[in-house]
Amino acid sequence: MAVLKDDTLPIRTSEDVVRVRKEVRVQAIAAGFGIVDQTKIITAASELARNTLDYGGGGTARLELVQNGARKGLRLTFEDKGPGIPDLQLALTDGYTTGGGLGLGLSGAKRLSNEFDIHSVVGEGTRITIARWK
Amino acid sequence: MVSALANILETNESGVLAKWLELLLTSANAGGGRIKEAELKAQCREFLTALRQALAADMGGDTDIQSDTFERVRDLLSDVSRSRAIQGFSPSETATFVFSLKQPIFELLRQFSQDALTLADESWRVTQVLDQLGLFTTEVYQKSREEVVARQQDEIAELSTPVVKLWDGILALPLIGTLDSARTQTVMETLLQSIVDQSAEIAIIDITGVPTVDTLVAQHLLKTIAAARLMGADCIVSGIRPQIAQTMVHLGVELNVVSKASLADALALALTRTGRAVVRVKTPIASTTSH
Amino acid sequence: MDRIPILKLGRALLVTVQVDMHDRLAMALEEDLSEKIVATNARGVLIDISGLEIVDSFMGRMLDNIAAVSRLLDADTVVVGMRPAVAITLVELGLSLTGVKTALNVDRGMALIGTGFGAHDGADDDGVGSEDTDGRVEG
The missing domain is CATH 3.30.750.24 (STAS domain)
Incomplete structure (x- = not known):
């Protein structure tokens, strides 16, 4: 699998979340995504970027434009040095929230992606990687 | 150092071309008949010229067809391979385009030197280059077929949902x-x-x-x-x-x-x-x- | 800080969201709308999101909240002009916005306001709700 483009954006404020959405759109278009796939990956990115900000106390978003054979895709990695998630199973349940939201952030982002990987250590931080293929 | 392959193409390009074409046209495996002779000839000529130029410019000695020097060769092969994939050629028919070049070149290689060791070395190098090019052809072919299938799937999906x-x-x-x-x-x-x-x-x-x-x-x-x-x-x-x-x-x-x-x-x-x-x-x- | 403008059309309020809102801007809109509903005695709120390229769970929740608050203040909320890709994504995300009414465009949305419970049944063949849109536009 080849990486065609690789950018990292900071997530410190809610304006940064908007910037992540904008940049994901640019990359999704570069990957040749149709309008629905674009919307899905941007929405997933928005959920995860907001989680990084609200629960992780800020962090980074890494955007990679990848190619696997004839297929292009987008791989996004959100990383923070926040408190971490003690119970991943619970955090991935629809409707579960600690922050007063709808609790659809993680589970929703998972449904909107083709690949989803989460790695979290309590006290150290959380890293979530999603990918969507054309 | 100039390789035997570069030398052969430099001195006897037209001979190689004629023999190669003859093989392609008679070989049952080359999909003869589905492609016009003039078109095939043009493809072969362009390819040989590009290959000769690339080999002449290739200073490294260990010929890497992924290098910039071979860009034109790769482009030409991609075109040949892609058009064949769309025309419905089989993978072996498509790969034969490159592999059938071996025979005329090996024939001329025999005249290149009498020394068995030199011959073995040069045969190895020729084989390496042509095999790389053959594999490249197959890869492009494969990719093009995938694209064709994907497009057809889209078309079927579109046709089957009239609003x-x-x-x-x-x-x-x-x-x-x-x-x-x-x-x-x-x-x-x-x-x-x-x-x-x-x-x-x-x-x-x-x-x-x-x-x-x-x-x-x-x-x-x-x-x-x-x-x-x-x-x-x-x-x-x-x-x-x-x-x-x-x-x-x-x-x-x-x-x-x-x-x-x-x-x-x-x-x-x-x-x-x-x-x-x-x-x-x-x-x-x-x-x-x-x- | 920027604010999303709220227009008064007759007895309805019209909000056209055109920019990609950051979260604080969305929250400010929620507050502004509640105050404006009371101040203008509006019967309905139209939120035109045809310019939005995504609606995520945060914005979805904001729409739900606006609808719930305006219901308490005796006004209907109609979300207007959601794009197909946005709708598909919202459903996949797990949000159905059951508390809000929806309409294809502002005209149809206008016709829905104050027409009781059943959605989409107030529409005529042509010139739907045209007299409502003649209302004076105030900042």
Whole structure:
């Protein structure tokens, strides 16, 4: 699998979340995504970027434009040095929230992606990687 | 140091070309007949010229066809391979384009030197270059075939989901055949886009032609209906066959939507909802009395 | 800080969201709308999101909240012009916005306001709700 483009954006404020959405759109278009796939990956990115900000106390978003054979895709990695998630199973349940939201952030982002990987250590931080293929 | 291959092409390009062409045209495996002789000749000539130039410019000695020097060679091979993939050539027919070049070159290689060791070395180098090029051809072929298949899938998906306008603001989507995830996505997108394009208030999804409805299909239907509602349009499902209705109940699938037995019933409901009624003109007018 | 403008059309409020809102801007809109409903005695709120390229769970929740608050203040909320891709994504995300009414465009949305419970049944064939849109536009 080849990486065609690789950018990292900071997530410190809610304006940064908007910037992540904008940049994901640019990359999704570069990957040749149709309008629905674009919307899905941007929405997933928005959920995860907001989680990084609200629960992780800020962090980074890494955007990679990848190619696997004839297929292009987008791989996004959100990383923070926040408190971490003690119970991943619970955090991935629809409707579960600690922050007063709808609790659809993680589970929703998972449904909107083709690949989803989460790695979290309590006290150290959380890293979530999603990918969507054309 | 100039390799034997570079040397042979430098001194005897036309000889190699003639022999190569002859082989390609007679070989049953080269897909002869499906490609015009003049076109084949042009492809061969361009390829040999590009290969000669690349080899002459290649200073490294260990010939790497992925290097910049070989860009033109790769481009030409890509074109040849891609056009053959689209024309329906088999992978071996396509690879034969490069591999059949071995025979004329090996023949000339024999005259290149009498020393067995030199010959072995040079044969190895020729083989390496040509094998790399052959593999490259196959790779491009494979990729092009995948693209062709993907395009055809898109076309089939598009063809099988016609959205028809029944009345001002009333659309129908007659579904025929099995619904899988990929197709359902196309169906959803087509229907929702048509709702926007035609400002439709009501969409009728007719599933008379759908052989089975399992949990997954039911879920897809529900998602489509939910998405339409978010946009401000209502959906009516029609044509649920008795066996399907029974299966769904047994499966525990609840299709909590407005549903009508037939497309006609659904249209009647849609007309009522949009404030219209169909009435019978008192006496049916016989066409013969009208003039 | 920027604010999303709220227009008064007759007895309805119209909000056209055109920019990609950051979260604080969305929250400010929620507050502004509640105050404006009371101040203008509006019967309905139209939120035109045809310019939005995505609606995520945060914005979805904001729409739900606006609808719930305006219901308490005796006004209907209609979300207007959601794009197909946005609708598909919202459903996949797990949001159905059951508390809000929806309409294809502003005209149809206008017709829905104050027409009781059933959605989409107040629409005529042509010129839907045209007299409502003649209302004076105030900042």
